[in-house]
Amino acid sequence: MGEWFTRFFDGLYARVLADTAGDPRASDEARMVKKLLRLRKGQSVLDVPCGKGRLTLPLARMGLTVTGVDFTAAYLRRARRAARQEGLDIRLVESDMRNIAFDAEFDAAFNWFGSFGYFSDADNLAFCQRILRALRPGGRFLIEGINKSWLLTHFREHDESLHGPIRIAVTNRWDAATNRVHSTWVFTDGRSLERHTIVMRIFNGGELRSLLSEAGFRDVRLYPRPPVGPFTRHSRRLIAVARRPAT
């Protein structure tokens, strides 16, 4: 069977995940990331995983030095082509995010849009530790995802959506013992049918704070999305921003 994420992103989902041009919210999201990470023009930021460069490109347009990492080659090709067309200089690295080995290179890093919690508890922690190492002392790391407290009070066992010609039917089951959602995604586009089972660790604010602290980060701050007012258990989405200690 292997790991679900090694198959999911290359399938019909590839036609659903937006790039910058296909997502009018991308620039707003990039501005949010820049502000929360307190980034100034010329500073360096790591976008991991970067997908098709949805936020990588707008951040480069804002004058940041951006590196994107993802393991889906087709997504990186798309990002590279779009960057070339705009004359943007971005670095794109094809790699499993569990294997990144940057050393004190970046002023900031971020993991955006349900891209965290794919691995075992040990590997989710190890990923955060690799991010810590990738940052310069004092550098900041941001994670964005759904808030477990919200999810459990709004839990839907079935969900359906239409994305152009692609229909997605999702069946969800919550496993309280492991804090993971198990979802079966069935994609149909009139010609083919694709089925995937996804397992994701979902965090509440306290759990994400603990994980980041265990990885060695300090000053973990929680925000709702958009970051207006305080984060509460009723916030639909959760943003955590943490700092690598200065020494």
Ligand SMILES: C[S@@+](CC[C@H](N)C(=O)[O-])C[C@H]1O[C@@H](n2cnc3c(N)ncnc32)[C@H](O)[C@@H]1O
């Ligand atoms: C939901 S998408 C989000 C992409 C991007 N952050 C955005 O906001 O558009 C998740 C991304 O994670 C990538 N991915 C999943 N597992 C990965 C892994 N183990 N290593 C590197 N990239 C991975 C997929 O290729 C996909 O581009």
